Amino acid sequence: MSATYSVPVLFVPDLVVLPGMVVPIPLDDAAQATVDAARASESGKLLVAPRLDDRYPSHGVIASIVQLGRIPGGAQAAVIKGEQRAQIGSGTPGHGAALWVEVTEIDDPAPTEEATTLAAEYKKLVLAMLQRREAWQIIDAVNAMTEPSALADTSGYSSWLTDIQKRELLETPDVAERLRLLIDWTGEHIAETEVSDKIADDVRNGMEKQQKEFLLRQQLAAIRKELGEDEPEGADDYRGRVEAADLPENVREAALREVGKLERASDQSPEVSWIRTWLDTVLDLPWTTTTEDSTDIAGAREILDADHHGLDDVKDRIVEYLAVRSRRAQRGLQIVGGRGSGAVMVLAGPPGVGKTSLGESVARALGRKFVRVALGGVRDEAEIRGHRRTYVGALPGRIVRAIGEAGSMNPVVLLDEIDKVGSDFRGDPAAALLEVLDPAQNHTFRDHYLDLDLDLSDVLFLATANVIENIPSALLDRMELVTLDGYTEDDKVAIARDYLLPRQRDRAALDADEVEVTDDALREIAANYTREPGVRQFERLLAKALRKAATKLADSSEPGKVASITIDRDSLRDFLGRPRFTPESTERTAVPGVATGLAVTGMGGDVLFIEVNGVDGEPGLKLTGQLGDVMKESAQIALSYVRAHAQELGVDPESLNKTIHVHVPAGAVPKDGPSAGVTMVTALVSMATGRRVRAEVGMTGEVTLNGRVLPIGGVKQKLLAAQRNGLETVFIPHRNEPDLDDVRAEVLDALDVRPMTDVAEIVTAALEPAAADVGTAAA
Structure with missing residues (x-):
């Protein structure tokens, strides 16, 4: 039968004492009074209970005082030994300053078969932990234990258990339940320890590998010095540049592999120059650099209108593209990566209507870098995909070079004269462009020279062409067709007045008050001097007229020197000669x-x-x-x-x-x-x-x-x-x-x-x- 009696109670912070534990406890005034009351009592016992912030403790341990003395710091301390669980009852009157409570001892039940089995399983886990820590003396003591309750209570010494877990063990009288809790907690701790140890081993091995490589490099340098050979120039510098560069992980790994080859290669090896050129190319590419797109729709339209007259179709398409990106940005949706924007447009139309210059305006409206890739007459597939590095004089393709020239991963790339791409025994460049211009594929474009995946999904590709029929159908299917059909006579007059004439005046170093060209003269040029859909020949004729005007203004030897010249319809023949076209x-x-x-x-x-x-x-x-x-x-x-x-x-x-x-x-x-x-x-x-x-x-x-x-x-x-x-x-x-x-x-x-x-x-x-x-x- 469980005994009930009164004992002084000692509340211990930050410590949970279980039966069988022997621990030193520093003594403050309250603890000293409790110890003195226990020694003066008939039983000589006291109750040790955890001090809780959230509630009054329900259980403690009946303990005896083993020894009194001082701890290394000089403070008074008592060594106590936990003997038996007890349930705390109500307080009772006592003597002196100590607090007395009524306790009821909790007897350990006879071990059951389940408890014995659980104790054996728990012992294996504890021994595994102790062997990992090489605590051989404690291993012998644990091996000698046969009582399940005593084995479970040794967990009070376990550093991997929290005070809350130990308190739960104290408040669990059933031995089998205690052992189940300990098996779960100890198993989790062993798993965590194994992961931590593996990480620590990996870190240690990595550090040892780095130290080993450093030592070997120093030895190699010493050997080269003894042989009269110098260290390969730039090898260490390349490693430092790669490690300092902001590169994607797969690119960094590939670059470090090439640096390793460079460090091991002899100066006489032709591979050295290939590797250095490849590393320079990789390090010069803007792998993680992008420009921020402008979201000002009205401002973009103003830029397009200011640079080009008419061309409403292509302007509307660019503004639509900007509007969609702006809405996605406002809603926090992803804009780049994956499948990209899918914006691949081909501007088809006759020469001189502004296809190439429109690409520059688009880049300025978007706030992006602009780069032009001329494809006219390209017949080698390697011009697009690059050469294999094994070839002498190998270079990356024009797409990779354009990205490097732009300095960002989202420029506007103008593929000029895409309808004039040819093919011969060296391959079909138009077929190589299929992956470049396919929004579903170009996020993993692979250049033969780099041999690395390059994400082109956020590049805005614009292509220009004169004849749509000359573009392969498979390539045209991947692009959005925007036609620029040419200008009317009124358009040409407006373009000449607002764009061409000011530009040619600047090139001829003339002011507007020195040379004036009337609208009638511009209309005459459009009607009878040029018969073209664009304005290229129109601009040449304006340049010719202004050159002749500048010549007349510069001739200061004439007595009647003119201060300004007006070119109208009647005087146009003096500047441009007779009309080249007449209605036929x-x-x-x-x-x-x-x-x-x-x-x-x-x-x-x-x-x-x-x-x-x-x-x-x-x-x-x-x-x-x-x-x-x-x-x-x-x-x-x-x-x-x-x-x-x-x-x-x-x-x-x-x-x-x-x-x-x-x-x-x-x-x-x-x-x-x-x-x-x-x-x-x-x-x-x-x-x-x-x-x-x-x-x-x-x-x-x-x-x-x-x-x-x-x-x-x-x-x-x-x-x-x-x-x-x-x-x-x-x-x-x-x-x-x-x-x-x-x-x-x-x-x-x-x-x-x-x-x-x-x-x-x-x-x-x-x-x-x-x-x-x-x-x-x-x-």
């Missing part, structure tokens, strides 16, 4: 058999005169003018259609039973495309009927054997060419009518655009009335 539609179509067609070339839209004549000889078709296969077929279809519908068209069939000669002037220029069918039919009917084609009429469209007008491409560019050449009426396929939405209003106002479905209707409207009809109408 009236002259060219003055005879039957000539029709004015519209075509698209690499230089933009243009007019195309088709001449047809019948000569004596075997019935057949003769084609000249360096025509392609498509235009040859168009001529054969046109002749077959006219012969089949001769009566409807008012054509004498006998007039076609001769050699029909179809000629397209400018025979040195190759011509092809599916848009000359209706023009050839009109020219054939004009020749056969003797009726001239109206000089102010132009037409475009392909024709079938049944006379249906098929749709074509490049409507906007063709209408711009019609306007430039002074045409008034243009026939287009009816199915191209929706394309008129992309044509500017002033072009549509200047032209009478008629969508047609039947070529017979075009012939009727395009030909002038026959002489008999004219006479009848006059009568």
Whole structure:
């Protein structure tokens, strides 16, 4: 039966005493009073209990005083030995300053089979811990223990248990429950210790390896010195540069491997120069450097408008790109990495419309670095992907060099003249560009020279091209097409006044008050001195006029020296000579058999005169003018259609039973495309009927054997060419009518655009009335 009696109580902070423990306890005034009361009592016992901040303790240990003395610091202390658990009851009256409480002893139950099994398992864990710490004397004492309760209470000495865990053991009378808690806690501690030891071993081994490498390097340096050899120049410097550089982990590991090869290589080895060049290239790349994009949408639009006139499509696309990035940034969404922005645009259009300079404006609007990569005439795949390092003179590809030149990982890269990329036995550069321009792949672009993954996902790629058909379809599929079709006459005047003239004045060192060019003169240059979709030739002519003006202003020997010059329409001939272009539609179509067609070339839209004549000889078709296969077929279809519908068209069939000669002037220029069918039919009917084609009429469209007008491409560019050449009426396929939405209003106002479905209707409207009809109408 458990005994109940009163004993003085000693509250101990930061210490939990379990039965069987022998511990020294420093004595303050309260502790000294408790010890004195215990020694004066009949039992000579006291209760040792933990001092708790949150509650009054419920359990303690009945202890006896083993010895009184002083600890090394000189303070009084008592050595006590815990003997038995006890449950604390209410306080009782006592003598002196000590606090007396009523306690009830808790007897240890007889060991059960479960407790014995748990004790054996716990003993294994404790022995494993002690062996790890090489505490052999304690191991013998633990091995000698057979009582489960006593074995469990030895945990009071365990440094890996917290005071809270020990308090829980004190308050757990059941031996099996105590052992289960200890097994769980000790197992967790052993696992943590193993991890910590492994980390410590790894750190120690790493330090030992570094020390070993340092020692070996010193020895190697000493050996080289004895042999009269110098240390490979820059080896230690490269290691320091790599370790100090801000590189991605995989790049750092690769660079350190190459540094190790450099340190081990002999000076006579050709590999040394390869490794140094490779390390210089890697260290010069901005692996972690990016520029912050501007989120000012209105400011970006102002920059684009200030740099370029018109081009609303591409400006809208750039502003949309900026708006999306701005919203993602405001909402804290990831902008870079992974699949990137996917912004890969190709600016397609004739020369001189501002494709290349537009790339610089885009970079300035975004606040990014700009770099241009010229692809015209590139035929070697290594120009894009780089050379293998084993080749002499190996270099990284143009994409990697562009990133290094830009100094950031998110520049605007302009791939100029992408339609002029060629291919030969050295590979196909256009195929190598597929990975570069594919937003789903370019986050792991691998250059052959670097042999490292390069993230291009946040690079804004812009490409320029003159002819879309020359771009491989697989490459074009990965880009967003934005067409720049050319400028109207009004556009050219505005561009010249606002952009070209100020720039050329600066280059000629002239002020605005010294030389003035009127709008009428600019319009005359656009109309009769240049016939181009862009403004490149326009700027050359302005530069020529200003040079002549500067010459006149600089000639101070003349008595009547002029202070300023005004270039107007009347004086333009003095500066530029005679006009280079005059309206020729009236002259060219003055005879039957000539029709004015519209075509698209690499230089933009243009007019195309088709001449047809019948000569004596075997019935057949003769084609000249360096025509392609498509235009040859168009001529054969046109002749077959006219012969089949001769009566409807008012054509004498006998007039076609001769050699029909179809000629397209400018025979040195190759011509092809599916848009000359209706023009050839009109020219054939004009020749056969003797009726001239109206000089102010132009037409475009392909024709079938049944006379249906098929749709074509490049409507906007063709209408711009019609306007430039002074045409008034243009026939287009009816199915191209929706394309008129992309044509500017002033072009549509200047032209009478008629969508047609039947070529017979075009012939009727395009030909002038026959002489008999004219006479009848006059009568």
